[in-house]
Amino acid sequence: MLKQIEGSRAVAEAVAMCRPEVICAYPISPQTHIVEALGAMVKGGALQKCEFINVESEFAAMSVSIGASAAGARAYTATASQGLLFMSEAVYNAAGLGLPIVMTVANRAIGAPINIWNDHSDSLSQRDSGWMQLYAENNQEALDLHIQAFKLAEELSLPIMVCMDGFILTHAYERVDMPAQEQVDSYLPPFEPQQVLDPREPVSIGAMVGPEAFMEVRYLAHDKQMRALARIPELAAEFKQIFGRDTGGLCHTYRSEDAETMVVAMGSVLGTIKDTVDEMRDEGHRIGVLGITSFRPFPLAPVRAALEHAERVVVVEKDLAVGIGGILATDVRMALSGLKLHGYTVIAGLGGRAITRKSLHKLFREAEQDKLERLTFLDLDRDIVEKQLAREHERRRSGPAAEAMLRDIGTVASRIA
Amino acid sequence: MTFQPIKFYQTGTFTVGNRLLDPEQRTVQSHRNRSNAINSGHRACQGCGEALGARYAIDAAMEAANGQLIAANATGCLEVFTTPYPESSWQLPWMHSVFGNAAAVGTGIAAALKVKGRTEVRVVAQGGDGGTTDIGLGCLSGMFERNDDVLYICYDNEAYMNTGVQRSSATPPAARTATTMPVGPEPGNVFGQGKFLPAIAMAHNIPYVATASVAYLHDLENKVKRAMEFHGARYIHVFVPCPLGWGSASHDTIRIARLAHETGLFPLFEAEHGELVSTLPIRKKAPVEEYLRPQRRFAHLFGANPRVETIAKIQALADRNIRKYRQLPEEEA
Numbered sequence: 096m097l098k099q100i101e102g103s104r105a106v107a108e109a110v111a112m113c114r115p116e117v118i119c120a121y122p123i124s125p126q127t128h129i130v131e132a133l134g135a136m137v138k139g140g141a142l143q144k145c146e147f148i149n150v151e152s153e154f155a156a157m158s159v160s161i162g163a164s165a166a167g168a169r170a171y172t173a174t175a176s177q178g179l180l181f182m183s184e185a186v187y188n189a190a191g192l193g194l195p196i197v198m199t200v201a202n203r204a205i206g207a208p209i210n211i212w213n214d215h216s217d218s219l220s221q222r223d224s225g226w227m228q229l230y231a232e233n234n235q236e237a238l239d240l241h242i243q244a245f246k247l248a249e250e251l252s253l254p255i256m257v258c259m260d261g262f263i264l265t266h267a268y269e270r271v272d273m274p275a276q277e278q279v280d281s282y283l284p285p286f287e288p289q290q291v292l293d294p295r296e297p298v299s300i301g302a303m304v305g306p307e308a309f310m311e312v313r314y315l316a317h318d319k320q321m322r323a324l325a326r327i328p329e330l331a332a333e334f335k336q337i338f339g340r341d342t343g344g345l346c347h348t349y350r351s352e353d354a355e356t357m358v359v360a361m362g363s364v365l366g367t368i369k370d371t372v373d374e375m376r377d378e379g380h381r382i383g384v385l386g387i388t389s390f391r392p393f394p395l396a397p398v399r400a401a402l403e404h405a406e407r408v409v410v411v412e413k414d415l416a417v418g419i420g421g422i423l424a425t426d427v428r429m430a431l432s433g434l435k436l437h438g439y440t441v442i443a444g445l446g447g448r449a450i451t452r453k454s455l456h457k458l459f460r461e462a463e464q465d466k467l468e469r470l471t472f473l474d475l476d477r478d479i480v481e482k483q484l485a486r487e488h489e490r491r492r493s494g495p496a497a498e499a500m501l502r503d504i505g506t507v508a509s510r511i512a
Numbered sequence: 513m514t515f516q517p518i519k520f521y522q523t524g525t526f527t528v529g530n531r532l533l534d535p536e537q538r539t540v541q542s543h544r545n546r547s548n549a550i551n552s553g554h555r556a557c558q559g560c561g562e563a564l565g566a567r568y569a570i571d572a573a574m575e576a577a578n579g580q581l582i583a584a585n586a587t588g589c590l591e592v593f594t595t596p597y598p599e600s601s602w603q604l605p606w607m608h609s610v611f612g613n614a615a616a617v618g619t620g621i622a623a624a625l626k627v628k629g630r631t632e633v634r635v636v637a638q639g640g641d642g643g644t645t646d647i648g649l650g651c652l653s654g655m656f657e658r659n660d661d662v663l664y665i666c667y668d669n670e671a672y673m674n675t676g677v678q679r680s681s682a683t684p685p686a687a688r689t690a691t692t693m694p695v696g697p698e699p700g701n702v703f704g705q706g707k708f709l710p711a712i713a714m715a716h717n718i719p720y721v722a723t724a725s726v727a728y729l730h731d732l733e734n735k736v737k738r739a740m741e742f743h744g745a746r747y748i749h750v751f752v753p754c755p756l757g758w759g760s761a762s763h764d765t766i767r768i769a770r771l772a773h774e775t776g777l778f779p780l781f782e783a784e785h786g787e788l789v790s791t792l793p794i795r796k797k798a799p800v801e802e803y804l805r806p807q808r809r810f811a812h813l814f815g816a817n818p819r820v821e822t823i824a825k826i827q828a829l830a831d832r833n834i835r836k837y838r839q840l841p842e843e844e845a
Contacts, residue, residue, distance in 0.1 A: 162620020
């Protein structure tokens with residue numbers, strides 16, 4: 096059924112149709128609307144056989160999810176940013192224990208400086224936690240990916256994050272096709288846990304493991320993700336059969352035929368990139384796009400296949416691996432190892448900085464002429480940076496940097512060029 | 513099971529051995545059909561108070577729950593010495609997640625059981641004093657405040673023993689630990705404000721809070737059984753000496769635990785819905801010196817130049833406990 100609703104609401108309704116049994120909620124922007132909606136559904140009786148628990152921290156949210164999942168319940172939670180970091184120890188633990196928890200990450204920057212707006216620093220910081228990570232391009236995909244995520248996680252007994260851009264998707268009202276409960280039920284079977292705490296068959300879970308088996312346990316986690324690599328496209332195909340939509344999969348090319356320049360990105364920025372590419376294609380530029388849906392597991396072979404015929408690859412990513420550059424770009428390079436092509440890393444949109452078509456046009460044109468720096472910070476205000484560097488050079492006690500730079504900019508905190 | 517009937521003048525009090533009690537009053541541990549929830553063969557040190565306390569507590573909880581019990585465990589000695597596979601000691605479904613989240617894991621298990629209609633299965637969460645009073649306090653307080661159906665048991669040996677005897681917020685003043693060495697003008701742990709978790713638990717007005725000690729195992733079992741009569745959040749704080757960390761003889765675990773009570777340093781009581789309902793009175797009050805002397809962690813208070821003032825300050829803490837938690841009959845207090 097077509098609905099014009101907020102992204103968070105769409106995800107909440109999709110999650111509810113997946114019949115979660117335990118939902119842990121702790122407020123952090125911009126994921127809050129999702130758990131608010133689910134809380135109302137449980138309290139009002141629309142979502143039955145579900146415990147909605149208002150926990151006291153994100154660390155507790157993940158820990159309660161761990162206990163619930165280990166006791167055989169389908170567990171769901173949502174978080175973002177500082178909240179994801181605060182629960183990080185339990186995030187790793189859930190993956191290590193192989194508990195198929197589904198968590199929405201409403202992507203948001205990580206402080207300091209504190210910032211509530213969107214980038215991918217939060218989920219990418221948990222890159223090696225052992226969780227699978229899917230990135231939604233739009234709200235339809237966000238809600239569809241949640242349905243697939245429960246199925247994938249439970250088949251493999253491995254947790255999964257569905258990442259959707261904070262505010263840009265979570266708070267955007269878009270038209271979405273909401274599935275029917277019967278469709279979800281026919282796609283997603285009841286949760287049959289691989290391991291469960293039950294007095295009828297007592298087991299110890301989470302025992303200490305020494306050097307004699309730790310490697311093997313870790314290897315198994317990798318092996319599961321390699322299996323996910325094969326399973327994700329199949330799940331997308333099964334999804335299409337029931338829901339009639341192409342959603343999910345590992346990665347997707349767009350107008351990549353004969354492309355000399357390929358742009359790689361994840362999440363909602365793909366929409367702006369595709370619009371820009373459409374306009375450039377109209378002008379005769381040979382440019383295409385590769386959108387990554389599954390960041391973990393990372394589809395090395397499909398990425399290579401999609402990019403190997405290009406002359407250059409521009410990775411546009413909403414994160415910064417301080418001291419080296421890009422997180423996604425590093426993985427893309429891995430996929431392209433041995434190939435001779437120009438690679439550019441573009442750090443863009445940090446802390447909600449708007450990524451505009453205008454900026455992308457300029458960026459892609461410079462890339463086509465190979466005039467781009469290997470590591471480019473899109474729309475970085477050099478003047479502000481230079482002023483601050485000068486201040487710091489001038490006097491030891493130059494004061495807090497962020498505050499000084501904001502003073503230079505004036506009262507408008509966020510500007511769209 | 514058959515018992516040998518014995519007549520003795522103390523029959524009927526819990527201060528005497530099992531053999532002198534009516535069969536139905538005897539400890540869970542004395543029964544052949546006890547669950548042995550923490551089976552023998554684990555790797556606890558000789559004289560470990562925690563192993564003893566946990567065994568009695570979990571077996572009592574198992575009996576109260578008709579064997580339908582699931583345990584969540586914080587990281588710590590109890591987790592480490594019971595689990596190196598393939599030698600798990602646990603004869604019940606048991607889970608360890610991380611250090612600071614045992615209470616929250618318990619909440620999650622209880623929520624799953626509730627939603628699945630498995631109301632006959634009960635949940636216990638447990639940890640040491642570090643996992644409870646320090647790193648796990650947030651999750652524990654949340655579990656209390658929501659009144660989640662979990663019995664949390666803290667085995668308090670007054671420091672981080674698993675990592676090598678470092679100070680926790682449950683470490684008593686003046687005690688030597690690896691991070692509060694007996695050097696400088698004020699050797700040992702500082703005299704802080706204290707952090708008596710049973711009082712914090714009581715402040716949540718949860719259905720049941722009790723303190724217990726391995727010196728009084730029958731009392732410990734009874735408190736666990738009493739706790740299991742309630743639903744909602746329950747808390748039992750068990751005093752468990754650590755021979756390794758305290759520098760006491762392995763055979764003195766029970767004696768030292770008893771002295772902790774008889775000096776007033778560790779008061780024994782029960783509280784329901786935030787109000788004190790019973791105490792285990794001190795039978796023969798002892799000066800704190802008797803408790804401190806057999807422990808090397810307090811050795812710097814004695815010797816050629818005893819720290820009389822420090823000992824007096826500790827005595828004052830004990831006396832305050834006795835008043836506050838009514839540990840002596842009124843005329844003696």
